[in-house]
Amino acid sequence: MLKAEKLFYSYDNGEKKIEAVLDNLNLNIKKGEFVAVLGHNGCGKSTLAKHFNGLLTPLGGNVYVSGINTKDEDKIWEIRRQVGMVFQNPDNQIVANVVEEDVAFAPENLGIPSAEIRQRVDEALKTVDMYHYRKHAPHLLSGGQKQRVAIAGAIAMRPECIVMDEPTAMLDPMGRAEVMETILKLKARENMTVVLITHYMDEAAQADRVIVMDDGHIVIDDVPRKVFSQVELLKSLGLDVPQVTELAYELNSSGIEIDYDVLTVTECADKIMDYVRSVKSGN
Amino acid sequence: MLKDITLGQYFPIESFLHKLDPRTKILIFILDIVIIFMAQTAVSYAVLIGFTFLLMLISRVPVKMYIKGLKPILYIIIFTAILNLFLTDGRDLPVFGYSIGITVEGAIVAVKMAVRLVLLIIASSALTYTTSPMALTDGIEKLLKPLSRIGFPSHELAMMMSIAIKFVPTLIEETDKIIKAQKARGASFDTGSIFKRAKALIPMLVPLFISAFRRADDLAIAMESRCYTGGDGRTRLREIKFTRTDLIGALAFLVIFAGVIAIDIVF
Incomplete structure (x- = not known):
């Protein structure tokens, strides 16, 4: 679905040669996969995201979307239709002053007949659970609601894939939960390919696959359980691990040996209980 | 206020x-x-x-x-x-x-x-x-359409108007925030002579403009991501x-x- 081959990119800001932002990066994301991308600030996550819908074209190597090279300028709008983007600041990506008009923006641009636009808008708003607010002014909505409208705006294009660049970074915990719920729903119901760039480990833990980036490279690429069990490596990259993994890790370093490939509170509690029982029966 | x-x-x-x-x-x-x-x-x-x-x-x-x-x-x-x-x-x-x-x-x-x-x-x-503001700008766009033949940017004008209207509340909120931030650092907007007050507006306007430009940049990227190519071939939700x-x-x-x-x- 999304493929990067030997991708190289660097920003030319007029100064002397700066370091590569993306360096010889290879990545293949399959259809229906939910991939989380982690990494500290400036590791090239957002730059990578912008390559997936042709906002940036590689300086070296190639990026393919459903087999189309993003360097192909004639097909750039087809690529953008297939890959919906959601950005960090909800205020800066909403175009219209009525929710439904904003969701209609992309289909309008694609030249779809009015009746079908209506249908797509209603469907998209229902998917993100914002149908009730279709006549509202976006600036009166909460952050999480605005971000859900932005997601509806992207899925109204009927994309194959949706790329989100830190969609929860500016939201409160409630808003974050709403957005995560929407993402999981999209994946489950529409089998949408999702690329989620995030700072939050608990969000990444819900993905099928986690990619950890550092300095324009992919350092780890595995299922969340395996990724987060590499606590020391993650910490050396300036990243956190989910709280439960952290707890298991700390218990281990204090001599209490339990597995720390745990991701949820219940899992962790079970593991600790197992340990307690084994100690008891051992006595 | x-x-x-x-x-x-x-x-x-x-x-x-x-x-x-x-x-x-x-x-x-x-x-x-x-x-x-x-x-x-x-x-x-x-x-x-x-x-x-x-x-x-x-x-x-x-x-x-x-x-x-x-x-x-x-x-x-x-x-x-x-x-x-x-x-x-x-x-x-x-x-x-x-x-x-x-x-x-x-x-x-x-x-x-x-x-x-x-x-x-x-x-x-x-x-x-x-x-509604949307209908109004739509109407203006359609009325000015004949002028686009002689190069008048009727669609662009209408789009600019509707985006300007959309961002009014956002920028008002932002202004409020900046005023509060500057006040918290001891700035005063409502004392002194008229000249002094006008001068006090500068530390409010500079951040407002910078943030407005940043927003414009973000919005342009978001619009491009949603396949915006200008007025040609565009349909409307409500014709x-x-x-x-x-x-x-x-x-x-x-x-x-x-x-x-x-x-x-x-x-």
Whole structure:
């Protein structure tokens, strides 16, 4: 679905040669996969995201979307239709002053007949659970609601894939939960390919696959359980691990040996209980 | 303090005026302005006042909304009326037997101007109360479309207007935030001479502009990501259509306007 081959990119800001932002990066994301991308600030996550819908074209190597090279300028709008983007600041990506008009923006641009636009808008708003607010002014909505409208705006294009660049970074915990719920729903119901760039480990833990980036490279690429069990490596990259993994890790370093490939509170509690029982029966 | 500013005061109800094509309403509005300034006799004014009441009635927007719309302009109306009253040459009009510099012609001009302004404001309120900002910009885009053949950017203009309207509340909120942040650091916006106060605005305006540019950049990327390529080949969720209702409405208004002109010619 999304493929990067030997991708190289660097920003030319007029100064002397700066370091590569993306360096010889290879990545293949399959259809229906939910991939989380982690990494500290400036590791090239957002730059990578912008390559997936042709906002940036590689300086070296190639990026393919459903087999189309993003360097192909004639097909750039087809690529953008297939890959919906959601950005960090909800205020800066909403175009219209009525929710439904904003969701209609992309289909309008694609030249779809009015009746079908209506249908797509209603469907998209229902998917993100914002149908009730279709006549509202976006600036009166909460952050999480605005971000859900932005997601509806992207899925109204009927994309194959949706790329989100830190969609929860500016939201409160409630808003974050709403957005995560929407993402999981999209994946489950529409089998949408999702690329989620995030700072939050608990969000990444819900993905099928986690990619950890550092300095324009992919350092780890595995299922969340395996990724987060590499606590020391993650910490050396300036990243956190989910709280439960952290707890298991700390218990281990204090001599209490339990597995720390745990991701949820219940899992962790079970593991600790197992340990307690084994100690008891051992006595 | 800045939250009170309202723009695009659309009143979302159902009425005959709401249903009209925005183009029809814009054209009627423009025609109405012309007629208001052309009318000369008391009778034609009476007809126009009647017409304005009719507008208020069929818009089904509460009268107090119109009065609210008139409030900010009240001082201007009073001010121009007083100026006209005293500064027009003509026959002296004694008040309670004393001559205080008011003329008969002045009184007539003052009343005429006051009525004209009130009618204008009510007509424009009727337009903005019954037409959503989106419909309004759509209407303007369609009306200016013929000009795009000679290179006039009608779509771009309409898009700019609707984005500007959309970002008004966002930027007001931002301004509020910046003012609070600067106040927290000891800035003062409402003390000192006018010059000092104007200078105090600089640390508020600079961050506001920088953030506005950043927002514009983000928005451009978001619009591109959603396949925005300009006006060509764009369809609309709600195509505006000139229907029979529009025809009936437009004809009715034209008859009234023709009546006003006829009255002026006859009297």
